[in-house]
Amino acid sequence: MKQDILEQLQQDRAEKRPVVLATFLKTGEQRLLYLYGKKGLKDIDPRIGEAARAALLEDKARTIETEQGPLFLNVFNPPLRLILVGAVHIAQALVPMAQLAGYDLAVIDPRSAFGSSERFPGVTLSNDWPDEAMAQMKPDLRTAVVTLTHDPKIDDPALVSALKSDVFYIGALGSKKTHASRLERLTAAGFGPEDFARIHGPVGLSIGAKSPAEIAISILAQMTAALRQPVPAAATAAA
Incomplete structure (x- = not known):
């Protein structure tokens, strides 16, 4: 995990912000996904956003298939x-x-x-x-x-x-x-x-x-x- 992503994730958890860590398993590329209001996630494939939102709601990690290969969605939810x-x-x-x-x-x-x-x-x-x-x-x-x-x-x-x-x-x-x-x-x-x-x-x-x-x-x-x-x-x- 890159240092900037780790630091941001630690800050999100300290500030009790719901976040999903998305990892493309083939390349190792990572991105933090956030929810913004009732519209869901910004600047992301709608299918990925929908899956990330569902993962946050269910408080459960999941893997989905994308054009870039399998994407692992790891949930970090506050209480x-x-x-x-x-x-x-x-x-x-x-x-x-x-x-x-x-x-x-x-x-x-x-x-x-x-x-x-x-x-x-x-x-x-x-x-x-x-x-x-x-x-x-x-x-x-x-x-x-x-x-x-x-x-x-x-x-x-x-x-x-x-x-x-x-x-x-x-x-x-x-x-x-x-x-x-x-x-x-x-x-x-x-x-x-x-x-x-x-x-x-x-x-x-x-x-x-x-x-x-x-x-x-x-x-x-x-x-x-x-x-x-x-x-x-x-x-x-x-x-």
């Missing part, structure tokens, strides 16, 4: 992240469950009385407004975002930021009526059906959950399904 918007009771139940599932947690709530270290010990907390906090956190392909406040002033900016990013899961708490109103506001903000298909609202699997802990279980289960069994884009568009 999974969950950004919760709203330091409410459901968040308090979901945090330890998600930590056990391997997620790094962040809780955003501009209401400092809710988003306090006493209620969320050992968790990254932000009392900034969600759009400001999300800009700093830079959600990516390894990130899930869940809004929990029922307050459009807090939830909507987070949803806008999430929809503009490459997060693998977006969930929004609220009834079907609340969700319909939410989609109307997002439509006015310039989003459309393809974007709305990314939002799980009402959030969580339909398991009859009632308590905050049960709702947290349903959310984590739905996140896991989105991560491990993603719906193909064509299927989503047809739905």
Whole structure:
């Protein structure tokens, strides 16, 4: 491996950036592949980009055939992240469950009385407004975002930021009526059906959950399904 590639790979890992190390097995030529927004990889054969994206999603290396011979795609993924918007009771139940599932947690709530270290010990907390906090956190392909406040002033900016990013899961708490109103506001903000298909609202699997802990279980289960069994884009568009 060339020194410049090794140094860049080390920097990417230190900064928790998802990256694929692509190696042409016949020549030894190597390149680092990055994801940029919802469009995937830039300046690369679309088939290679698609395979690299799939490798990152599945967190599993693979070898594909190309015109230059076999290409080995080695995945270097940062830990999974969950950004919760709203330091409410459901968040308090979901945090330890998600930590056990391997997620790094962040809780955003501009209401400092809710988003306090006493209620969320050992968790990254932000009392900034969600759009400001999300800009700093830079959600990516390894990130899930869940809004929990029922307050459009807090939830909507987070949803806008999430929809503009490459997060693998977006969930929004609220009834079907609340969700319909939410989609109307997002439509006015310039989003459309393809974007709305990314939002799980009402959030969580339909398991009859009632308590905050049960709702947290349903959310984590739905996140896991989105991560491990993603719906193909064509299927989503047809739905």
